Amino acid sequence: MAVGDAARPVLHPVAGVRLGTVSAGIRRPGERDLVLIECTGSVRIAGVFTRNQFRAAPVRAAEAHLASDQPRYLLINTGNANAGTGAAGEAAVQSNCQALADTIGCRPTEVLPYSTGVIGEPLPAATINAALPAVQAALDENGWALAADGIRTTDTRPKGRSQQIALSGGTVTLTGIAKGSGMIRPDMATMLAFIATDADIEAGLLRQLLREATAVSFNRITVDGDTSTNDACTLIATGQSDVAVDSDSADRARFTEALQDLCQALAREIVADGEGATRLVSVEVIGAKRVAEAERVAFTVAESPLVKTAVFAGDPNWGRILAAVGRAGVDDLQVDGVAIAIDGLPIADQGGVSPRYDEALTCARMRADAFTITIDLGRGEQSATVWTCDLSYEYIRINAEYRS
Amino acid sequence: MAVGDAARPVLHPVAGVRLGTVSAGIRRPGERDLVLIECTGSVRIAGVFTRNQFRAAPVRAAEAHLASDQPRYLLINTGNANAGTGAAGEAAVQSNCQALADTIGCRPTEVLPYSTGVIGEPLPAATINAALPAVQAALDENGWALAADGIRTTDTRPKGRSQQIALSGGTVTLTGIAKGSGMIRPDMATMLAFIATDADIEAGLLRQLLREATAVSFNRITVDGDTSTNDACTLIATGQSDVAVDSDSADRARFTEALQDLCQALAREIVADGEGATRLVSVEVIGAKRVAEAERVAFTVAESPLVKTAVFAGDPNWGRILAAVGRAGVDDLQVDGVAIAIDGLPIADQGGVSPRYDEALTCARMRADAFTITIDLGRGEQSATVWTCDLSYEYIRINAEYRS
Numbered sequence: 001m002a003v004g005d006a007a008r009p010v011l012h013p014v015a016g017v018r019l020g021t022v023s024a025g026i027r028r029p030g031e032r033d034l035v036l037i038e039c040t041g042s043v044r045i046a047g048v049f050t051r052n053q054f055r056a057a058p059v060r061a062a063e064a065h066l067a068s069d070q071p072r073y074l075l076i077n078t079g080n081a082n083a084g085t086g087a088a089g090e091a092a093v094q095s096n097c098q099a100l101a102d103t104i105g106c107r108p109t110e111v112l113p114y115s116t117g118v119i120g121e122p123l124p125a126a127t128i129n130a131a132l133p134a135v136q137a138a139l140d141e142n143g144w145a146l147a148a149d150g151i152r153t154t155d156t157r158p159k160g161r162s163q164q165i166a167l168s169g170g171t172v173t174l175t176g177i178a179k180g181s182g183m184i185r186p187d188m189a190t191m192l193a194f195i196a197t198d199a200d201i202e203a204g205l206l207r208q209l210l211r212e213a214t215a216v217s218f219n220r221i222t223v224d225g226d227t228s229t230n231d232a233c234t235l236i237a238t239g240q241s242d243v244a245v246d247s248d249s250a251d252r253a254r255f256t257e258a259l260q261d262l263c264q265a266l267a268r269e270i271v272a273d274g275e276g277a278t279r280l281v282s283v284e285v286i287g288a289k290r291v292a293e294a295e296r297v298a299f300t301v302a303e304s305p306l307v308k309t310a311v312f313a314g315d316p317n318w319g320r321i322l323a324a325v326g327r328a329g330v331d332d333l334q335v336d337g338v339a340i341a342i343d344g345l346p347i348a349d350q351g352g353v354s355p356r357y358d359e360a361l362t363c364a365r366m367r368a369d370a371f372t373i374t375i376d377l378g379r380g381e382q383s384a385t386v387w388t389c390d391l392s393y394e395y396i397r398i399n400a401e402y403r404s
Numbered sequence: 405m406a407v408g409d410a411a412r413p414v415l416h417p418v419a420g421v422r423l424g425t426v427s428a429g430i431r432r433p434g435e436r437d438l439v440l441i442e443c444t445g446s447v448r449i450a451g452v453f454t455r456n457q458f459r460a461a462p463v464r465a466a467e468a469h470l471a472s473d474q475p476r477y478l479l480i481n482t483g484n485a486n487a488g489t490g491a492a493g494e495a496a497v498q499s500n501c502q503a504l505a506d507t508i509g510c511r512p513t514e515v516l517p518y519s520t521g522v523i524g525e526p527l528p529a530a531t532i533n534a535a536l537p538a539v540q541a542a543l544d545e546n547g548w549a550l551a552a553d554g555i556r557t558t559d560t561r562p563k564g565r566s567q568q569i570a571l572s573g574g575t576v577t578l579t580g581i582a583k584g585s586g587m588i589r590p591d592m593a594t595m596l597a598f599i600a601t602d603a604d605i606e607a608g609l610l611r612q613l614l615r616e617a618t619a620v621s622f623n624r625i626t627v628d629g630d631t632s633t634n635d636a637c638t639l640i641a642t643g644q645s646d647v648a649v650d651s652d653s654a655d656r657a658r659f660t661e662a663l664q665d666l667c668q669a670l671a672r673e674i675v676a677d678g679e680g681a682t683r684l685v686s687v688e689v690i691g692a693k694r695v696a697e698a699e700r701v702a703f704t705v706a707e708s709p710l711v712k713t714a715v716f717a718g719d720p721n722w723g724r725i726l727a728a729v730g731r732a733g734v735d736d737l738q739v740d741g742v743a744i745a746i747d748g749l750p751i752a753d754q755g756g757v758s759p760r761y762d763e764a765l766t767c768a769r770m771r772a773d774a775f776t777i778t779i780d781l782g783r784g785e786q787s788a789t790v791w792t793c794d795l796s797y798e799y800i801r802i803n804a805e806y807r808s
Binding site: 348 | 455458485488489490492493709721727731734754755756801
């Protein structure tokens with residue numbers, strides 16, 4: 001189940017990046033489950049990782065390798081998260097990095113490992129190692145779509161976005177893929193996302209651009225409020241276009257906007273493909289004193305099971321929205337100043353139902369695939385939008401019938 | 405749906421308290437929906453109310469009357485929460501208090517109003533007023549069981565507890581009833597609970613006893629993480645036994661323990677009757693540095709949809725528990741020091757699955773009506789227990805198919 005049709009946009013190749021995808025036999029036979037990304041040139045890589053304290057072994061290794069070396073290979077397996085696996089999990093990830101280094105001829109610390117899938121099962125390191133020659137042989141500049149498929153777990157469809165950006169020095173390409181459907185409440189990055197550009201961007205700026213973009217995209221989505229042990233978002237800049245993005249330039253603003261658009265599109269794709277999702281909801285909080293306050297109210301509404309089941313029902317049960325706003329912990333909230341609308345249709349104001357409320361019209365809007373709940377706190381100029389989905393029978397089925 | 409059989413304990417009458425219950429026609433025809441509690445003697449009443457900022461009109465009125473007068477009548481309607489109703493809601497509650505004052509011959513501020521049910525619909529004040537003579541005529545010292553039935557909304561069964569406590573000056577009685585099934589994540593009190601004793605307790609101590617008891621009972625339960633607009637817990641002491649409870653006495657300790665036991669029993673009853681609940685889970689966090697830290701971890705686990713669906717499935721998916729602990733925001737948590745057990749059976753330690761883990765045995769425990777998840781943070785001496793239930797198809801049905 002997923003909201004709307006799968007977007008299958010063209011994924012432009014990025015000069016300096018090749019991707020290989022194979023079926024290594026980690027998941028069900030024949031399913032793609034191993035991806036290798038190779039970066040060449042004066043490549044710089046920035047990464048943000050989950051803040052969950054039970055961070056998986058590959059997350060810890062990837063962070064360490066980014067800090068100590070200049071990685072150029074990303075090895076991603078699905079079907080097993082290698083989380084909650086203790087010392088054996090660390091040994092497995094080192095085995096994979098060493099085996100890839102031996103296959104390719106590089107240092108193990110030039111490899112960034114990523115795993116996603118079931119928590120607490122031993123990672124089949126030998127199975128992965130046996131598939132490394134095949135995944136190396138599959139490396140292809142046009143490998144983005146296959147890789148988007150190869151990193152999926154419970155995702156019902158692959159997620160990718162791509163665009164070309166005209167900068168003062170020439171055109172650069174920005175292409176990204178992501179996976180994620182459950183255990184989605186990023187606190188830093190989320191899920192897995194791999195984004196690459198051929199722009200030339202200095203390492204410190206690259207990290208800053210990634211932090212800024214995740215803050216308003218992957219860090220503003222929720223499916224079930226559960227932050228994963230394996231979330232990671234990686235941004236690669238190969239510099240192969242010879243077009244530079246510098247701080248304080250108009251190009252930086254243009255590139256930032258494009259990167260944030262792309263991250264938001266991927267983030268919304270994750271929510272639209274959230275476990276059991278039938279509707280995609282933007283919860284927009286305006287009139288807040290601070291952005292953090294707007295985010296907090298938006299997340300409280302976006303994660304309320306009562307709001308999410310009302311959305312599943314297509315029922316404008318505004319009392320549930322109002323009750324969630326009321327428990328979001330906003331100091332000195334003047335409840336009479338709060339107004340709620342759905343796709344611009346007034347629902348509640350002055351602490352009660354709006355005199356302009358039209359139930360039939362509002363129900364019709366809420367039965368669309370996607371709509372926006374706007375909450376005006378009426379006390380400031382700041383705002384934030386969080387994307388969420390509904391809570392359906394299918395969510396229960398996915399999470400109660402299968403071990404994920 | 406509810407966990408286990410309904411407890412129908414004897415509810416001892418409390419000297420000085422009479423209760424009347426009638427069908428006023430607020431809910432479906434013939435259903436009991438209006439309760440009056442009359443307190444006589446040197447009665448003292450303490451109340452704790454929801455911290456939700458969208459507090460219902462009756463909550464605001466009850467607080468004001470408690471602060472300004474010495475109330476002796478509690479008027480409770482179900483079927484309508486009179487929340488999110490603006491100025492009309494305030495007028496409705498004043499109309500009810502005035503009408504009861506006229507019927508009985510008291511001041512309107514001697515009446516504490518309580519409402520529970522749908523949010524945002526106008527309260528049918530005239531319907532309630534018309535039933536006041538009947539509910540007054542129904543007042544009866546043995547009216548507790550009928551009143552427990554009369555305050556229900558989506559509760560599948562009435563909830564009551566009663567005990568007699570031997571104190572140095574004689575025996576006192578403690579009897580309480582509660583309602584609540586959805587929108588349960590108390591932040592102060594929760595739901596509605598009415599508890600009375602014939603002990604003689606000074607007003608300040610009574611408030612303190614109630615705060616202490618709710619902190620470890622109603623404030624430690626969650627069904628869906630949503631804090632209601634109408635939560636209230638009221639403790640009445642009539643003094644009719646002529647047995648006093650004073651600060652700093654052994655009697656105070658005995659009474660405190662009995663009150664906390666009773667509140668915890670009622671609180672667990674609410675979770676066991678949580679919307680769609682099939683299992684009652686105690687989430688016990690030990691080895692914490694502070695109680696607040698233990699509570700935070702326990703609530704994070706208790707509210708995780710992934711943990712709750714695994715409980716519904718009877719699946720010891722400890723990776724989900726571990727991931728929830730990891731995102732609970734405990735500073736400097738040493739993940740290798742965390743151990744998780746289910747009914748004492750070791751599940752996880754050292755950051756991974758326990759070598760003593762027995763899946764078949766653990767599954768069998770998790771398929772019981774009730775079990776305990778114990779999480780040892782291994783960093784201190786503090787602890788807290790939170791009670792929760794599972795997340796089932798029935799929860800979705802209840803909240804998506806009906807406007808509640």
